Amino acid sequence: MKFDIEYVEKLAKVLAENSLTEISLEDGEQAITLRKEVVVAPAAVAPVAAPAAQPIQASAASSAEPAKKGKPLTSPMVGTFYSAPSPEAKPFVEVGQTISQGDVVCIVEAMKLMNEIESEFSGKIVEICVKDGQPVEFGQVLMYIE
Numbered sequence: 001m002k003f004d005i006e007y008v009e010k011l012a013k014v015l016a017e018n019s020l021t022e023i024s025l026e027d028g029e030q031a032i033t034l035r036k037e038v039v040v041a042p043a044a045v046a047p048v049a050a051p052a053a054q055p056i057q058a059s060a061a062s063s064a065e066p067a068k069k070g071k072p073l074t075s076p077m078v079g080t081f082y083s084a085p086s087p088e089a090k091p092f093v094e095v096g097q098t099i100s101q102g103d104v105v106c107i108v109e110a111m112k113l114m115n116e117i118e119s120e121f122s123g124k125i126v127e128i129c130v131k132d133g134q135p136v137e138f139g140q141v142l143m144y145i146e
Contacts, residue, residue, distance in 0.1 A: 008032065009114065016116060034113070070126050070146025073119060075136045079110035083132045091132075098124045099145065106142060121145060 015023050015034050024033040075081070083091040083106055093105045104116045105125075123145040130142055 008034070012113065012115065016118065036115075069144040070123060071121060071144065072141040073105065073117075073143050073145055075108055075138060075140045075142055076117065077108055077110050077115065078138050079108040079115070079136060081130045081132065081134050081136045081142065082107040082109060082114075083128070093125050093128075093143075095125050095128060098122075108136060117142070119145060 011023055011025075011032070011034055014020070015036055020036070022033065022035045025031065083093075085092070085107065092107075093099060093103075099105065099119050100122045101119055103119050105119050106117045108115050108117055125143055126146050127144045128142070129144070130136055130140070136142065
């Protein structure tokens, strides 16, 4: 059995759609393992730390910004952000678009593996914070959804 990119992409889709964290296959001398990292709410830590540093200004800004920007959707891994499945295709989402929980909103490529990033909640895209092809860090805000 030869593992081609289409086969690996199908395995990644099975991994995502079935809430699995790992798939391993072995055929003779060839083996492949796909793992999905589980993220434990790192975004909840950042807003708590900000008000402690500057209580007067931060409380005014934090009450105005979350209402304006909505909930942050963060990158679950280090990689490269792609807004569309291919350079010629239209983006998965655009500002102003309404999405549902589980909709694919972008791709983060990590180690030559294209990881479809799904929305954790339903709402309207109010801001896309990164540009196509831009490197992203673990926990970096990709977009805001209200």
